[in-house]
Amino acid sequence: MTRQGLLDxxxxxxxxxxxxxxxxxMKAGLQPGTPGELWNLENPDAVRGVHAAYFEAGxxxxxxxxxxxxxxxxxSYGLSDRFEEINAAAVRLAREAAGPDRLVAGNIGxxxxxxxxxxxxxxxxxxxxxxxxxxxxxxxxxxxxxxxTMMDLKEALxxxxxxxxxxxxxxxxxxxxxxxxxxxxxxxxxxKPGDAARALADEGADLVGANCSMGSAQMREMAASMVLExxxxxxxxxxxxxxxxxxxxxxxxxxxxxxAADVLAMTEAGARVVGGCCGTDERFIAALHRALGRxxx
Amino acid sequence: LDFTKRxxxxxxxxxxxxxxxxxxxxxxxxxxDLAAKALEMDADLLECIERGFGAGIREVGDLWEAGDYFxxxxxxxxxxxKAGMAVMAVIQPALKARQQDRKLEGTVxxxxxxxxxxxxxxxxxxxxxxxxxxxxxxLGKDVPIEKFIDTAERESADLLCLSALLTTTMTGQARxxxxxxEKGLRDRFAVMxxxxxxxxxxxxxxxxxxxxxxAVDALNEALRLMERS
Numbered sequence: 001m002t003r004q005g006l007l008d009x010x011x012x013x014x015x016x017x018x019x020x021x022x023x024x025x026m027k028a029g030l031q032p033g034t035p036g037e038l039w040n041l042e043n044p045d046a047v048r049g050v051h052a053a054y055f056e057a058g059x060x061x062x063x064x065x066x067x068x069x070x071x072x073x074x075x076s077y078g079l080s081d082r083f084e085e086i087n088a089a090a091v092r093l094a095r096e097a098a099g100p101d102r103l104v105a106g107n108i109g110x111x112x113x114x115x116x117x118x119x120x121x122x123x124x125x126x127x128x129x130x131x132x133x134x135x136x137x138x139x140x141x142x143x144x145x146x147x148x149t150m151m152d153l154k155e156a157l158x159x160x161x162x163x164x165x166x167x168x169x170x171x172x173x174x175x176x177x178x179x180x181x182x183x184x185x186x187x188x189x190x191x192k193p194g195d196a197a198r199a200l201a202d203e204g205a206d207l208v209g210a211n212c213s214m215g216s217a218q219m220r221e222m223a224a225s226m227v228l229e230x231x232x233x234x235x236x237x238x239x240x241x242x243x244x245x246x247x248x249x250x251x252x253x254x255x256x257x258x259x260a261a262d263v264l265a266m267t268e269a270g271a272r273v274v275g276g277c278c279g280t281d282e283r284f285i286a287a288l289h290r291a292l293g294r295x296x297x
Numbered sequence: 298l299d300f301t302k303r304x305x306x307x308x309x310x311x312x313x314x315x316x317x318x319x320x321x322x323x324x325x326x327x328x329x330d331l332a333a334k335a336l337e338m339d340a341d342l343l344e345c346i347e348r349g350f351g352a353g354i355r356e357v358g359d360l361w362e363a364g365d366y367f368x369x370x371x372x373x374x375x376x377x378x379k380a381g382m383a384v385m386a387v388i389q390p391a392l393k394a395r396q397q398d399r400k401l402e403g404t405v406x407x408x409x410x411x412x413x414x415x416x417x418x419x420x421x422x423x424x425x426x427x428x429x430x431x432x433x434x435x436l437g438k439d440v441p442i443e444k445f446i447d448t449a450e451r452e453s454a455d456l457l458c459l460s461a462l463l464t465t466t467m468t469g470q471a472r473x474x475x476x477x478x479e480k481g482l483r484d485r486f487a488v489m490x491x492x493x494x495x496x497x498x499x500x501x502x503x504x505x506x507x508x509x510x511x512a513v514d515a516l517n518e519a520l521r522l523m524e525r526s
Binding site for chain 2 (some may be wrong): 117119182183186188
């Protein structure tokens, strides 16, 4: 999809993303310690099934199962040599579920490394990893690139640079994680949501926003601070509250309707792209679909 | 180069204040220098840890909780503290002998579970525990359950601290507790868990003894567990 195409779509309506992937794959039997991205090759039906369930629930976009598919992360699992294969297969599976009319976002997560002073990551190496993953995702047919869960604005800016180099003709969505502190919302590195949104938009991000780390009730409080007047449209992807466990399963107890009410409020505050992160499943997306007043298919 | 003269002129409380300040500023070099100064002055090293470097890291924790400090300051503070400790460890035999006098809070085995490559939060908890009188065995990241248990048995640990930063690895915390039960070892070790996707509720459900929401909280919980045992 072209940059203009995505922006035009967002002018006409709120775009509904999907929900969590990692938690969905675990429900389907993914064992702890196995990277979910490996299932793009070894259990493609399960991955395609998760996408299909989200489309059934009303999603406009499937985000590829490539959150941990960057070269750094795959290296830590001894999967470096399957980098291209894993990312390409993920786009193919999402496209098979999406068909020609719905969107596929090539998902990119953090490198897992930290820049100085927190860690010893080399900026050029990080940027190169993001460029390489974006290139494979775009070449395999992703409509846009969605970078998520960035903890550090500096790394997010490097990721953005890398993605623009690796996939120059694709729109880019940039999401960071924020936490509520006594003095307001900050990233773990101390970046403020509004400042981060502006910095990313200034560097050419087409969408900017927040994902993960918070449940919907908290993220609702900060949604307005990321809505830029006349700037890049805002993305909001909260978790389904806090996780609990039943037996060996991790579950999230928030009612999908409560989640949907919070996210609806975020769209009223100006968010244009919404969905769910950890713990949200197709029930949450279906509830959000209803809350947005979409006709049921 | 009249270091000795200057050092002896330096009052102990000045030294401690400078050590604390080096940690607050995250100044590794200055922390190492001030540790060397403590050696030259023949100052009580355990007091330096408690009133100097340790006081610094505790204040760093408070500032982080308040939202005045963030991850970079927290990490730099911990690194400065470690730099100071490393210099003083040069005379470790002496320090170890003194450790007998110092009240040992407990022995801790800490690590991030297999499948997870995050270790900043875990390393901070280890630093805070060490600064507050715990003997800490940090197994690093991507640690298999068996290694946790073997180390805990070998070192007669009091407490196991398990970190998981991914929803896909947090179930390892539950499995470790199950494995302890199967081996009949559950009563021998207290278990504390932490990590972004983890909650107090989750800790209670899987039968952990405590949940550390952050490094400061983890320290308080560890002290509470040691009091109880």
